Amino acid sequence: MRRRNFLKISSGALASALTGASSYLLWQPRAHAETISKTFYITHGYITQPDGVNVYFRGFSNSSNSLNVPGDALIVQQGDTVRITVINTLGTDHRFTVQGHGVSTTVRAGEQRTISFTAGNPGTYFYYDSSNAPYNRLVGLHGGLAVMPRFSSNRVYDGSPTFKYQKFWLFHDIDPVWHARIRDRRTPSTRYSPRYFTLNGLSGRPPGAPGAMDPAVDSMVDPRSALHGHIGDRTLMRVMNAGLCQQSVHCHGNHVEWLTDNGKILPDIWSKDCVYLEGNMGRCDLIYPFDYPPDAYPRVSRGAYPMHLHTEMSQTAGGGLYMFGAITDIYFE
Amino acid sequence: MGWRRRSSDSDSSSSTTTSSSDSTTSTSTSSMDGGGMDGGGMGGGMGGACYVYPAAPATPGRVTPNVSYNLGIDMNIPLTMDDGRTVTMWGFADNGGNMMGMGGGGGGMGGGTFPSPAMRVRQGQIVHTNLSVNMMMMHTVHHHGIEPAPHSDGVGHITWDVANGTYTYQWRPSSAGTYFYHCHTNTVLHAEMGMYGALIVDPPEGPGRLYSNGPRYDVEAFWVVDEVDSSWHTLGWTAGTCGGDVGLNELNPDYFVITGVDGSGNSAMNLPPISATVQRGQRLLARYICAGYHPQRIRFGGLTGTVHVSDGRVLPRPIQVTQLRACSGERYDIIFEPTSRGTYLIETDIIHWVTGEVLGTTRTTVTVV
Numbered sequence: 001m002r003r004r005n006f007l008k009i010s011s012g013a014l015a016s017a018l019t020g021a022s023s024y025l026l027w028q029p030r031a032h033a034e035t036i037s038k039t040f041y042i043t044h045g046y047i048t049q050p051d052g053v054n055v056y057f058r059g060f061s062n063s064s065n066s067l068n069v070p071g072d073a074l075i076v077q078q079g080d081t082v083r084i085t086v087i088n089t090l091g092t093d094h095r096f097t098v099q100g101h102g103v104s105t106t107v108r109a110g111e112q113r114t115i116s117f118t119a120g121n122p123g124t125y126f127y128y129d130s131s132n133a134p135y136n137r138l139v140g141l142h143g144g145l146a147v148m149p150r151f152s153s154n155r156v157y158d159g160s161p162t163f164k165y166q167k168f169w170l171f172h173d174i175d176p177v178w179h180a181r182i183r184d185r186r187t188p189s190t191r192y193s194p195r196y197f198t199l200n201g202l203s204g205r206p207p208g209a210p211g212a213m214d215p216a217v218d219s220m221v222d223p224r225s226a227l228h229g230h231i232g233d234r235t236l237m238r239v240m241n242a243g244l245c246q247q248s249v250h251c252h253g254n255h256v257e258w259l260t261d262n263g264k265i266l267p268d269i270w271s272k273d274c275v276y277l278e279g280n281m282g283r284c285d286l287i288y289p290f291d292y293p294p295d296a297y298p299r300v301s302r303g304a305y306p307m308h309l310h311t312e313m314s315q316t317a318g319g320g321l322y323m324f325g326a327i328t329d330i331y332f333e
Numbered sequence: 334m335g336w337r338r339r340s341s342d343s344d345s346s347s348s349t350t351t352s353s354s355d356s357t358t359s360t361s362t363s364s365m366d367g368g369g370m371d372g373g374g375m376g377g378g379m380g381g382a383c384y385v386y387p388a389a390p391a392t393p394g395r396v397t398p399n400v401s402y403n404l405g406i407d408m409n410i411p412l413t414m415d416d417g418r419t420v421t422m423w424g425f426a427d428n429g430g431n432m433m434g435m436g437g438g439g440g441g442m443g444g445g446t447f448p449s450p451a452m453r454v455r456q457g458q459i460v461h462t463n464l465s466v467n468m469m470m471m472h473t474v475h476h477h478g479i480e481p482a483p484h485s486d487g488v489g490h491i492t493w494d495v496a497n498g499t500y501t502y503q504w505r506p507s508s509a510g511t512y513f514y515h516c517h518t519n520t521v522l523h524a525e526m527g528m529y530g531a532l533i534v535d536p537p538e539g540p541g542r543l544y545s546n547g548p549r550y551d552v553e554a555f556w557v558v559d560e561v562d563s564s565w566h567t568l569g570w571t572a573g574t575c576g577g578d579v580g581l582n583e584l585n586p587d588y589f590v591i592t593g594v595d596g597s598g599n600s601a602m603n604l605p606p607i608s609a610t611v612q613r614g615q616r617l618l619a620r621y622i623c624a625g626y627h628p629q630r631i632r633f634g635g636l637t638g639t640v641h642v643s644d645g646r647v648l649p650r651p652i653q654v655t656q657l658r659a660c661s662g663e664r665y666d667i668i669f670e671p672t673s674r675g676t677y678l679i680e681t682d683i684i685h686w687v688t689g690e691v692l693g694t695t696r697t698t699v700t701v702v
Contacts, residue, residue, distance in 0.1 A: 208384050246686045297459055311686055319583070
């Protein structure tokens with residue numbers, strides 16, 4: 001992992017962070033509400049981008065000596081009590097806000113706060129720092145929260161089509177000039193010019209590139225992002241956009257079922273190969289059906305395809321390096 | 334995983350460096366550690382290509398097709414804009430197959446158009462797209478929205494990039510509707526340079542119906558809307574692949590085109606099959622492709638259309654629209670049944686992906702007589 005920060009994160013710290021994430025993603029439906037607790041540490045540091053440039057970020061992290069951008073994805077059940085402790089290790093005030101839940105609290109520099117709320121309507125939500133908007137969110141203080149319907153392990157909302165697996169696809173676009181300005185506690189004053197594009201905090205690496213196939217570096221194989229399925233293993237993607245760019249989510253291999261748009265359940269489910277994802281916290285829920293690729297001759301049931309943003313500027317890093325942007329792989333196994 | 338190149342394929346992976354200055358190519362085999370030329374992925378950008386994998390292997394499961402397209406490459410297609418300026422476009426030429434990509438014909442020079450020649454096939458046909466590329470460069474064909482086997486999906490870099498030969502993409506479309514095809518090598522640049530064409534899948538009964546047992550139409554219009562940033566149009570085909578800032582994160586278009594002509598003035602106002610004339614009682618099918626990268630909003634000038642198909646899939650229930658938003662790569666098949674005489678202005682705004690500012694607008698017309 002080619003991340004560096006002020007705090008000299010070890011690869012061990014990062015590995016444990018990922019383990020923490022996966023424990024939240026192992027979802028089991030329950031007949032009763034529970035209290036789900038999670039502690040976030042607001043930390044900062046630098047993350048090395050594909051062209052070697054270190055860019056400043058802040059994150060809702062798993063420990064005081066890690067930097068997680070985005071924060072761990074959380075999955076809870078409607079009616080659960082969600083108890084979040086936010087420990088602000090920085091010298092700047094921040095805010096913890098949960099979209100769609102009327103939850104927001106300021107966490108002053110060096111202090112900590114605990115808030116509890118009841119998980120509301122099933123869906124996909126941001127948690128994020130809503131202060132100094134949009135800058136604190138852009139500098140990395142964001143993550144995803146899924147609220148599952150009561151008693152359900154396989155629906156997005158009551159009565160929705162079913163899925164077997166679920167992933168968060170949290171996209172971001174990054175202007176390092178803005179990030180440096182935010183680090184210096186000043187308001188960005190330049191035209192926004194994103195230079196890096198990430199999926200769950202990582203960018204792609206084509207084969208042969210340094211870091212290719214390393215799940216801690218390469219978004220194409222990051223287990224949080226890459227889809228793995230056999231025929232019929234319908235997979236939900238909770239698609240979120242923390243950045244400012246409007247995007248087009250393009251899957252190869254299968255069309256996706258488009259269930260929701262910015263939190264609204266769509267009246268009809270369309271089958272699409274490109275889905276409009278708005279900037280500034282746009283969201284959609286998509287199901288990749290893992291059907292036989294319909295136009296193959298002869299038929300195939302195994303192989304890999306990319307998902308990438310079709311707004312192709314987002315497939316670059318540092319103004320070049322095609323395929324080092326927001327991309328992952330879909331493996332038919 | 335033999336169909337797909339990954340860094341684990343270290344023994345066979347090779348990287349190619351092409352110098353655009355003297356048009357020579359050298360190929361060297363490298364270890365997985367250095368697989369992409371200089372390992373660091375930086376410091377290149379001087380005409381070398383990184384993380385491309387030239388090949389033109391035999392197509393697995395190849396059979397005799399019902400339809401074949403033979404595509405070559407043309408890297409010098411002049412497009413004259415309304416202001417008199419000529420911008421160089423790249424594209425596919427429909428003369429590629431006979432030359433085996435060895436130059437002189439379609440493999441590298443001449444014969445191309447912008448947009449590239451349309452493909453029109455019927456649902457259920459086995460199609461071969463034979464792409465010939467010479468030894469000087471690399472390209473692929475990705476049939477966007479068509480979902481074939483990975484080896485026929487045409488995604489460069491992660492499979493291979495066709496060079497110095499002919500590769501056959503084999504596919505059989507399952508769903509009628511509007512698609513397009515484009516190059517998927519250094520895609521950000523190559524598709525912007527114009528390496529795309531329309532791909533229409535008719536139902537088995539042929540043109541005249543949108544899909545099998547679906548709505549009929551009498552007249553067709555093709556609205557393929559795209560933006561051009563002329564500052565990109567002096568770059569070489571490898572630009573940026575080895576690193577270095579060549580500006581591909583910033584698309585600042587200065588021209589706006591519809592189906593191959595400058596759409597910001599009057600050039601497309603009366604130019605079938607971009608514009609269309611229909612009689613009252615006739616049905617017009619507009620095949621709209623958002624071929625640019627920035628989002629778009631298309632407005633129908635007072636007409637109400639019915640979207641029956643999007644991205645090659647029938648909607649569960651058609652929707653009535655007077656305008657649509659679209660993101661890059663989306664397609665909408667819209668049927669109009671106008672009842673009032675008149676000339677209706679069809680305008681497509683190209684909208685900046687961050688600011689939402691309207692960067693430009695293409696214009697054409699539907700005339701109802």
